[in-house]
Amino acid sequence: MNIGQAATASGVSAKMIRYYESIGLIEAPVRTEAGYRVYAGDDVHTLRFVKRARNLGFSIEETRELLALWRDKSRASADVKAFALRHIGELEARIGELQAMVKTLGHLAHHCHGDGRPDCPILEDLADAPVRQGAVRAGSRGRVRHHA
Amino acid sequence: MNIGQAATASGVSAKMIRYYESIGLIEAPVRTEAGYRVYAGDDVHTLRFVKRARNLGFSIEETRELLALWRDKSRASADVKAFALRHIGELEARIGELQAMVKTLGHLAHHCHGDGRPDCPILEDLADAPVRQGAVRAGSRGRVRHHA
DNA sequence: CTTGACCTTCCCATCACGGGAAGCTTTAGG
DNA sequence: CCTAAAGCTTCCCGTGATGGGAAGGTCAAG
Structure with missing residues (x-):
């Protein structure tokens, strides 16, 4: 082969x-x-x-x-399970970060008229909101791709 | 400065x-x-x-x-809103992919004894499950990092 | 005048691939 | 038997968004 x-x-x-x-x-x-x-x-x-x-x-x-x-035929299933659970935790952390983005952005979009007028709280917020200190943007590990 | x-x-x-x-x-x-x-x-x-x-x-x-x-002071707020909503859609798609992973892995972990015995459905499934065709692993765009 | 903090450019590494070139091998068809 | 195509080989480059670090110039305080 x-x-x-x-x-x-x-x-x-x-x-x-x-x-x-x-x-x-x-x-x-x-x-x-x-x-x-x-x-x-x-x-x-x-x-x-x-x-x-x-x-x-x-x-x-x-x-x-x-x-x-x-x-390793002799490893304990507990080891594998712990590994899997830890990974689930990481995935959930990334999900949480993405959900936080969606929430913030959804909030902004909700308050945007979305008509022909130029005023837009989305851009205004991007321009003026305070810089959040420990803002998190998640790692690349375990990241996901399209067209697998 | x-x-x-x-x-x-x-x-x-x-x-x-x-x-x-x-x-x-x-x-x-x-x-x-x-x-x-x-x-x-x-x-x-x-x-x-x-x-x-x-x-x-x-x-x-x-x-x-x-x-x-x-x-562009003259752009319509609708343009900005559409942009934001499209981005929300992409974020949600990635969230969905991650949630699918969590679901599958959680399922496997649930069926794993997690004791001292070596049998583990997690590894067994990884080894034997059919190859899914259009499996998706998401792109790098808009990805998120730690320690921002 | 020296030290150290700051600035400059440049190159390298990351992660998990895909693209493509240049060149060899194998297979199928005429 | 010869040729063309398909398949294999290695090697190098690009991706996205950073961080690290080297080599060297600059500035301010002591």
């Missing part, structure tokens, strides 16, 4: 498979004499695992830990 | 002020003979506007548009 087939079978692009190999997330497969990567069913299985972890918002590093837990 | 004072007064780091200038988001200020940037009160005002727009999850490019709307 060449990289193209593995990509189709796993849903991970060939580009990403090579990338995951380069950062040591997945193992380097055997090669043909010509240098082509050759994948087995197990490799596709691993790639699907990675893809699903990414879809759940786990970063590459977190996915690496999940893979280690997966391969 | 040097860049350091402008940074303190606006809450935008000196590094970012130079960056915003380099991409044409803000205008290049006058310089002293020695090459130091000199800012006026209006510049700080603009920087605060930018910071607040960013805090509300607007990307740099969206912030550029907001600045143009702000400076």
Whole structure:
């Protein structure tokens, strides 16, 4: 199985498979004499695992830990659960930040006439509101993309 | 007013002020003979506007548009409102994606014993669940960071 | 006159990819 | 058998919005 087939079978692009190999997330497969990567069913299985972890918002590093837990047949399920719950907490924190933005912006939009006149509390607020001190804009970890 | 004072007064780091200038988001200020940037009160005002727009999850490019709307005294408030509502829609879409992750992961975690035994439906599902086709992982636009 | 705080530009790293070039290999068709 | 296309290889660049830091100039206080 060449990289193209593995990509189709796993849903991970060939580009990403090579990338995951380069950062040591997945193992380097055997090669043909010509240098082509050759994948087995197990490799596709691993790639699907990675893809699903990414879809759940786990970063590459977190996915690496999940893979280690997966391969460690003797780990306690409590460890995995704690990991998952911590991640849920992070996701919820980001949701909270986004909801705060929606709330503020919704508030402003609500007070905007939305007609042909130029007065607009949205821009006025952006221009004049006090600078909030510890304003939070969340990290990139576990972030989410379109067109997966 | 040097860049350091402008940074303190606006809450935008000196590094970012130079960056915003380099991409044409803000205008290049006058310089002293020695090459130091000199800012006026209006510049700080603009920087605060930018910071607040960013805090509300607007990307740099969206912030550029907001600045143009702000400076255009004759624009209709309806234009601004539509812009804000569209952005709210995008934020809500991202919230929805994150909530879907939380839901799935919460489901899995709920079914995990979380004890000393190794069986764990979380990892089992990651390993065996079917590959979802159009899985969505959201874009980087308007993303949010920690430690603002 | 020195020290240290501030400023300047420039380059590098992040994170998780995608695009594309240049060049080799394999496969299918005539 | 030869050719064209598809597929593979590596390598480099760009993304968005920052932070870090080096190397060097400037300014104000002691």
